[in-house]
Amino acid sequence: MTPAEALAKVTTSQAGGLALAPDRFGRIFNLPAFADLQNGGPPSLQTALREMGKLGGVIDAKDPLQEGPIRLITNPELSPNNLDNSTHTAGTTFFGQFLDHDMTFDQTSPLGRPTAPEQSPNTRTPGLDLDSVYGQGPTGSPQLYNPADPDKFRLESGGLFEDLPRTSTGTAIISDPRNDENLIISGLQAAFLLFHNRVVDLLRSQGQTGSVFNAARQIVRWHYQWIIVHEFLPQVIGQPLVTELLTTGRRYYRPAAGQQFIPVEFQGAAYRFGHSMVRPSYRANLAGNADGTPFFGFIFDPAGQGQADPVDLRGGARARRRFIGWQTFFDFGDGNVRPNKRIDSKISSPLFQLPLSAISSGDPPISLPQRNLLRHMTWSIPSGQTIAQAMGISPLWAQEFPELQQFGHGLPSNTPLWYYVLKEAELMAGGQRLAGVGARIVGEVFIGLLQLDSASYLSTNPRWTPTLPRRSGPAGDFRMIDLLTFARVDPTSRGQ
Structure with missing residues (x-):
C-alpha cells in the first residue's frame, strides 16, 4: 500500500475534512473511537473516566493549596508534580483560551453521550476573525458599542482601571460570555476593546473621515492573526513545525x-492541552489592593462563591483590585513576569473544582479533567495511539501509561486523545511544548483556518507585515506586548 493509499483509508472522504457546514463540527480522521461506544458504551467506561479525572486522582497535581496563593508562586518547590515551563509566560495560557473562544462554542452536545459532530452547531465562526469581540458589528450588536461613537466599543471602569461593560447584576455585556470566566480572560477582552478603539483614533488622526469601523477591524484582525502565527504557535508547537506547515x-x-x-479531534481533545498550563494561583496585579499591595488569588477557590469581590480570580465581579497587571503575564523586561506550568499529564488542583459560573452549560461535573475525558465519549474520538499510527508517528504504548492500568478498558494502549497529547508533550518535549500527534493537529488546524479564510492576511496577502507601532524593536513585527502597549494597558502607560 502506498502512503497516499494509507492516508486515504484514515482521513475522511474529503481528504481531511468532513463537515456539513462551517457552523457544524466535523472530523479529520475516519478511525474507530478509543473505546467500543456502541449503544453509548458500557456504564463502567464513564465511571472509569470519571475516576481518572477526579479530584485527588492520577491527573491531579495535588498542589498544597493550604499554603496559599502567594507561596505557590514564590515557592514552586511546594508543587513537585506541577513544574514551571521556562519557555512560556503565564499569559500564553489565557491568550490560548481567548483563541479557543474565538473559534468554537459547543452549547448543545451532551457530555458522555455519543453525538454526531456533523449535527452539532458551533456557535462561533470557525475563523480567527474575533467574532467573540466584534459580535455582529455596530448594527447587529449595538449593545457592545458606544452609542455616542458606534465605531468604538463600550468600556467601563468602577475599579482602579478598565472593566468590561456590565449590567446592574454584574453580567458582562460582551459577545461571548466565556470571556468573563476569569479575571485574566476578562482583562484580555477589555484590552482588545481598547486596542480597537485606539486603532480607530489612529485612522482618524491620519485624516480618514466617516465610519472607520471596517478599516479598524481589519487592522486589528490582521495584527492578531500575526501574533498567532509568529508568537503563539512557535511557543506551543515549535518554530520548525510552523515553518514546515507554511512552506510544504x-x-x-x-x-x-x-x-x-x-x-472534534482538535476541539474535544488536542487543543485542550492548555488546561495543563494553568497555574493554581496568579498575581493579578502589583498594586490592586486598597493598601497598594499586589492582589494574589487562586484561579478558582470555592471560598469565593457569592462574594461581591471574590478572593479568587473568577470573573463576573467589579471591584477596585479586579484588573490585570500585564507585567505578570507577558515579558515587558522588568523582571515581573511569571511562567506557565508545563504541558504534562498533571493538572493544577483548582481546576478540579470549577465554579458552575465558569461552565457554559452551568451543569456538573465541576472537574475540568472529567469534562475533557467525557467529551471523548461525546465525539467518539479515536485514541492517541490510533491517530499516531495513521500519521506514521511511533506511538506511546502501554508501558508509558502504567497509571491507567487500574481503570481497565485497555486505556494504557487505547488512550483518550487529550491525555495522550499531554503525555506526548511530557515525554517527547519535556513539557515545554506539544509534540507528535498533538503538535500536528493543533498546528494544522490553526494554519488551515487562516489559509481557508478569504479575509485573513495569510490568505489575502501572505507577505503582509504589521503596520502598527511597536513598543521597541524594528518595524514589521508585532507581539502581545506591542498590542498591550498600543492599547495603553501596559505597565508604563499605567505608571506601575
Missing part, C-alpha cells in the same frame, strides 16, 4: 477551499 503544506486537515470547520 498541511497533510491531514485539508477540507475543500473555503470550507473552514472545527474538527
Whole structure:
C-alpha cells in the first residue's frame, strides 16, 4: 500500500475534512473511537473516566493549596508534580483560551453521550476573525458599542482601571460570555476593546473621515492573526513545525477551499492541552489592593462563591483590585513576569473544582479533567495511539501509561486523545511544548483556518507585515506586548 493509499483509508472522504457546514463540527480522521461506544458504551467506561479525572486522582497535581496563593508562586518547590515551563509566560495560557473562544462554542452536545459532530452547531465562526469581540458589528450588536461613537466599543471602569461593560447584576455585556470566566480572560477582552478603539483614533488622526469601523477591524484582525502565527504557535508547537506547515503544506486537515470547520479531534481533545498550563494561583496585579499591595488569588477557590469581590480570580465581579497587571503575564523586561506550568499529564488542583459560573452549560461535573475525558465519549474520538499510527508517528504504548492500568478498558494502549497529547508533550518535549500527534493537529488546524479564510492576511496577502507601532524593536513585527502597549494597558502607560 502506498502512503497516499494509507492516508486515504484514515482521513475522511474529503481528504481531511468532513463537515456539513462551517457552523457544524466535523472530523479529520475516519478511525474507530478509543473505546467500543456502541449503544453509548458500557456504564463502567464513564465511571472509569470519571475516576481518572477526579479530584485527588492520577491527573491531579495535588498542589498544597493550604499554603496559599502567594507561596505557590514564590515557592514552586511546594508543587513537585506541577513544574514551571521556562519557555512560556503565564499569559500564553489565557491568550490560548481567548483563541479557543474565538473559534468554537459547543452549547448543545451532551457530555458522555455519543453525538454526531456533523449535527452539532458551533456557535462561533470557525475563523480567527474575533467574532467573540466584534459580535455582529455596530448594527447587529449595538449593545457592545458606544452609542455616542458606534465605531468604538463600550468600556467601563468602577475599579482602579478598565472593566468590561456590565449590567446592574454584574453580567458582562460582551459577545461571548466565556470571556468573563476569569479575571485574566476578562482583562484580555477589555484590552482588545481598547486596542480597537485606539486603532480607530489612529485612522482618524491620519485624516480618514466617516465610519472607520471596517478599516479598524481589519487592522486589528490582521495584527492578531500575526501574533498567532509568529508568537503563539512557535511557543506551543515549535518554530520548525510552523515553518514546515507554511512552506510544504498541511497533510491531514485539508477540507475543500473555503470550507473552514472545527474538527472534534482538535476541539474535544488536542487543543485542550492548555488546561495543563494553568497555574493554581496568579498575581493579578502589583498594586490592586486598597493598601497598594499586589492582589494574589487562586484561579478558582470555592471560598469565593457569592462574594461581591471574590478572593479568587473568577470573573463576573467589579471591584477596585479586579484588573490585570500585564507585567505578570507577558515579558515587558522588568523582571515581573511569571511562567506557565508545563504541558504534562498533571493538572493544577483548582481546576478540579470549577465554579458552575465558569461552565457554559452551568451543569456538573465541576472537574475540568472529567469534562475533557467525557467529551471523548461525546465525539467518539479515536485514541492517541490510533491517530499516531495513521500519521506514521511511533506511538506511546502501554508501558508509558502504567497509571491507567487500574481503570481497565485497555486505556494504557487505547488512550483518550487529550491525555495522550499531554503525555506526548511530557515525554517527547519535556513539557515545554506539544509534540507528535498533538503538535500536528493543533498546528494544522490553526494554519488551515487562516489559509481557508478569504479575509485573513495569510490568505489575502501572505507577505503582509504589521503596520502598527511597536513598543521597541524594528518595524514589521508585532507581539502581545506591542498590542498591550498600543492599547495603553501596559505597565508604563499605567505608571506601575
